[in-house]
Amino acid sequence: MIEDAPISLHDAPTRQLNMIEAINEALDVMMARDSNVVIMGEDVGYFGGVFRATAGLQTKFGKNRVFDTPINECGIIGAAVGMAAYGLRPVPEIQFADYIYPGLDQLVSEAARLRYRSAGEFIAPITVRSPFGGGIFGGQTHSQSPEALFTHVAGIKTVIPATPHDAKGLLIAAIEDNDPVVFFEPKRIYNGPFDGYYDKPSRPWKGHPGSQVPEGYYSIPLGKARTVREGSALTVLVYGTMVHVAEAVLAEKGIDAEIIDLRTLVPLDIEAVEKSVEKTGKCLVIHEATRTSGFGAELAALVQERCFYHLEAPVERVTGFDTPYPHSLEWAYFPGPVRIGEAVDRLMKD
Amino acid sequence: MAEGPSGTGTPRGNLPPLELHVPEPRYRPGETVDYAHLVIPPAGQLARPDEACAASETWPLTTQMVRVLGDDHKAIGPWNPGLDPETLRRMLRAMALTRAFDDRMYRGQRQGKTSFYMKSTGEEAISIACAFALARDDMVFPSYRQQGILISRGYPLVEMINQIYSNRADRLKGRQLPIMYSAKDYGFFTISGNLATQFPQAVGWAMASAIKGDTRIATSFVGEGSSAEGDFHAAMTFAAVYNAPVVLNVVNNQWAISSFSGFAGAERTTFAARAAGYGIAGLRVDGNDILAVYAATQWAANRARANLGPTLIEHFTYRAEGHSTSDDPNAYRSAREAEDWPLGDPITRLKQHLLALGEWSEAQHEAMDRELAEEVRAATKEAEKNGILGHGLHHPFHTMFEDVFEELPWHLEEQAAQAIRERETKWPDWKE
Numbered sequence: 205m206i207e208d209a210p211i212s213l214h215d216a217p218t219r220q221l222n223m224i225e226a227i228n229e230a231l232d233v234m235m236a237r238d239s240n241v242v243i244m245g246e247d248v249g250y251f252g253g254v255f256r257a258t259a260g261l262q263t264k265f266g267k268n269r270v271f272d273t274p275i276n277e278c279g280i281i282g283a284a285v286g287m288a289a290y291g292l293r294p295v296p297e298i299q300f301a302d303y304i305y306p307g308l309d310q311l312v313s314e315a316a317r318l319r320y321r322s323a324g325e326f327i328a329p330i331t332v333r334s335p336f337g338g339g340i341f342g343g344q345t346h347s348q349s350p351e352a353l354f355t356h357v358a359g360i361k362t363v364i365p366a367t368p369h370d371a372k373g374l375l376i377a378a379i380e381d382n383d384p385v386v387f388f389e390p391k392r393i394y395n396g397p398f399d400g401y402y403d404k405p406s407r408p409w410k411g412h413p414g415s416q417v418p419e420g421y422y423s424i425p426l427g428k429a430r431t432v433r434e435g436s437a438l439t440v441l442v443y444g445t446m447v448h449v450a451e452a453v454l455a456e457k458g459i460d461a462e463i464i465d466l467r468t469l470v471p472l473d474i475e476a477v478e479k480s481v482e483k484t485g486k487c488l489v490i491h492e493a494t495r496t497s498g499f500g501a502e503l504a505a506l507v508q509e510r511c512f513y514h515l516e517a518p519v520e521r522v523t524g525f526d527t528p529y530p531h532s533l534e535w536a537y538f539p540g541p542v543r544i545g546e547a548v549d550r551l552m553k554d
Numbered sequence: 555m556a557e558g559p560s561g562t563g564t565p566r567g568n569l570p571p572l573e574l575h576v577p578e579p580r581y582r583p584g585e586t587v588d589y590a591h592l593v594i595p596p597a598g599q600l601a602r603p604d605e606a607c608a609a610s611e612t613w614p615l616t617t618q619m620v621r622v623l624g625d626d627h628k629a630i631g632p633w634n635p636g637l638d639p640e641t642l643r644r645m646l647r648a649m650a651l652t653r654a655f656d657d658r659m660y661r662g663q664r665q666g667k668t669s670f671y672m673k674s675t676g677e678e679a680i681s682i683a684c685a686f687a688l689a690r691d692d693m694v695f696p697s698y699r700q701q702g703i704l705i706s707r708g709y710p711l712v713e714m715i716n717q718i719y720s721n722r723a724d725r726l727k728g729r730q731l732p733i734m735y736s737a738k739d740y741g742f743f744t745i746s747g748n749l750a751t752q753f754p755q756a757v758g759w760a761m762a763s764a765i766k767g768d769t770r771i772a773t774s775f776v777g778e779g780s781s782a783e784g785d786f787h788a789a790m791t792f793a794a795v796y797n798a799p800v801v802l803n804v805v806n807n808q809w810a811i812s813s814f815s816g817f818a819g820a821e822r823t824t825f826a827a828r829a830a831g832y833g834i835a836g837l838r839v840d841g842n843d844i845l846a847v848y849a850a851t852q853w854a855a856n857r858a859r860a861n862l863g864p865t866l867i868e869h870f871t872y873r874a875e876g877h878s879t880s881d882d883p884n885a886y887r888s889a890r891e892a893e894d895w896p897l898g899d900p901i902t903r904l905k906q907h908l909l910a911l912g913e914w915s916e917a918q919h920e921a922m923d924r925e926l927a928e929e930v931r932a933a934t935k936e937a938e939k940n941g942i943l944g945h946g947l948h949h950p951f952h953t954m955f956e957d958v959f960e961e962l963p964w965h966l967e968e969q970a971a972q973a974i975r976e977r978e979t980k981w982p983d984w985k986e
Contacts, residue, residue: 306784
């Protein structure tokens with residue numbers, strides 16, 4: 205089932221937006237709808253964010269609702285947890301996912317467990333937005349994909365959009381969700397989809413169906429995958445930037461692949477995964493993050509456990525290498541068309 | 555090749571080799587204790603600046619010590635909060651009840667009714683004065699040694715014991731280690747095992763109150779040991795930057811399990827003195843003098859409520875007992891330390907004050923102690939009707955999977971079904 209065109213999903217008229225603009229709109233919509241929504245983070249206020257995601261919001265909603273913070277991720281997330289305990293709905297930004305670690309204790313030990321340990325007395329409905337992923341010559345500390353650190357934590361939802369349309373709808377859903385959500389934004393595709401061909405000129409979102417973004421309020425339920433392309437030969441489980449890379453490579457190779465953009469990693473849309481693998485009998489998992497104990501391992505294990513008798517080949521994983529993200533050798537590291545192509549060839553040979 | 559600055563490999567003449575300083579407490583087990591080095595100023599000496607003063611004006615108050623109760627048991631000086639005898643008696647009662655509760659729960663752990671307990675012996679004045687000085691709806695972000703606040707605010711002892719026993723009436727459904735209470739209706743934030751995490755959370759709560767134009771303030775507690783955590787710095791920075799209406803407390807009880815306060819930096823300066831570096835008001839108080847703690851908390855609360863910003867209070871006290879039921883302090887410190895502690899015992903000091911005022915008698919005190927012991931005993935019996943930890947299996951298995959998220963995702967439903975299947979094998983006779 206190919207996703208309905210956005211315009212028919214929602215009644216509102218759509219506009220052409222890039223992912224930054226879509227995220228900015230989601231924040232704008234939620235700030236206007238709910239006076240408890242507050243935005244905080246390094247450079248998010250007056251300046252509007254280093255990626256412009258919060259541009260204009262402080263002017264519109266005031267410094268009490270959108271404000272700059274000290275450079276202290278522990279403080280940003282810790283304060284957000286306290287604000288949430290009060291009754292606000294904070295949307296803290298961590299400037300790069302690579303810098304989320306100082307806030308990890310507050311996320312893992314506190315935000316994720318507040319509801320459980322207090323038996324629901326206190327909750328942490330916070331949405332931590334953070335640009336993640338590589339492909340931008342970001343080197344070691346502007347390229348990481350740490351999603352597996354969060355999918356391993358009971359009590360946190362992990363969401364990763366792959367289009368402007370999804371970014372807005374998923375972010376609105378994340379902010380409305382009463383559980384803590386880590387919302388990773390693939391910065392490589394902020395301004396346009398990326399097919400993995402680093403040597404070609406970059407494309408803008410213009411013309412991509414996923415860039416048609418409805419006006420106003422709409423949400424996309426967390427925990428629901430999106431079928432990017434229907435197919436019968438192979439299931440590709442993918443999210444973020446790699447959705448577009450997978451789409452391009454499989455089209456080029458002429459494989460009738462079913463490409464599933466997971467959108468939410470926890471809770472995972474297991475039905476979509478099972479249904480597809482049972483149909484195709486083959487499964488390819490792709491992510492930018494390093495391989496060992498990456499989220500791909502969880503996906504491969506689930507498919508093996510639940511679809512074993514339908515499998516016609518071992519589940520393949522195409523991932524980043526188990527090294528820190530390099531600078532000059534970025535395109536040797538990035539799981540691009542060649543690495544995906546080899547895996548597809550292995551899967552498709554009789 | 556250019557000549558660089560003299561560095562690696564350059565001979566340094568006869569300089570001595572560098573030495574690492576590893577702090578060592580003054581007294582180890584069996585050693586004689588002498589507190590002559592402790593500077594304990596007489597009560598009533600320090601000025602009480604206006605609550606609207608500049609943070610920098612509190613500097614003398616961070617390096618010395620606010621004390622109200624003198625050696626003659628009279629309340630003296632500008633920090634005397636002038637409480638009426640009835641309030642003093644209520645505070646005395648709350649302290650004595652906290653101690654009676656601690657004693658009973660400690661015995662309960664030794665009897666195997668629960669796995670774990672932590673007493674607050676010697677530190678009761680800090681919790682109780684805080685609870686009395688703040689408004690009932692100010693939010694407390696406690697560490698694990700402020701049970702006196704819950705008790706002062708009238709939280710039912712039976713509920714506390716249910717939590718300690720993890721029994722079927724435990725509101726936290728047996729999920730939490732004993733004493734990690736949560737009581738939102740009593741302004742008592744859920745306790746975490748992770749130290750100091752509550753400090754920036756309290757600042758965030760206070761910021762939220764300010765964002766909403768509320769009048770409530772927040773307060774939080776760490777021990778001096780936990781003040782070494784990065785969260786302490788985060789909290790102080792955020793509190794200062796946003797002028798958050800928060801009272802941040804460091805309970806300096808000299809010991810962090812087996813590590814003396816020197817490992818948190820006490821050899822160099824006081825904990826209250828750190829406030830100055832952040833531009834925050836600071837106070838250092840005799841933590842065993844309940845009137846001093848009350849006055850300091852009230853000062854800080856008034857300051858916060860008037861949009862004048864945060865205050866850091868160091869409560870100078872002594873952890874009179876082991877860190878927890880899993881700890882034997884005789885293995886690392888002299889037993890004489892607690893006995894000879896120059897600031898005395900907070901309950902005894904308030905009792906002596908009331909006696910000096912002619913508002914209390916030994917007979918009343920003994921009667922109160924008997925009554926409180928009976929109250930705790932009765933609460934224990936009541937809670938035991940709901941089971942003790944040793945009985946186990948108090949909660950339906952499905953509850954283990956609830957509240958991880960607001961709703962159970964498929965993987966938790968599957969795992970809940972697995973747990974219930976396993977139950978039928980492990981405990982065939984057990985019924986939910």
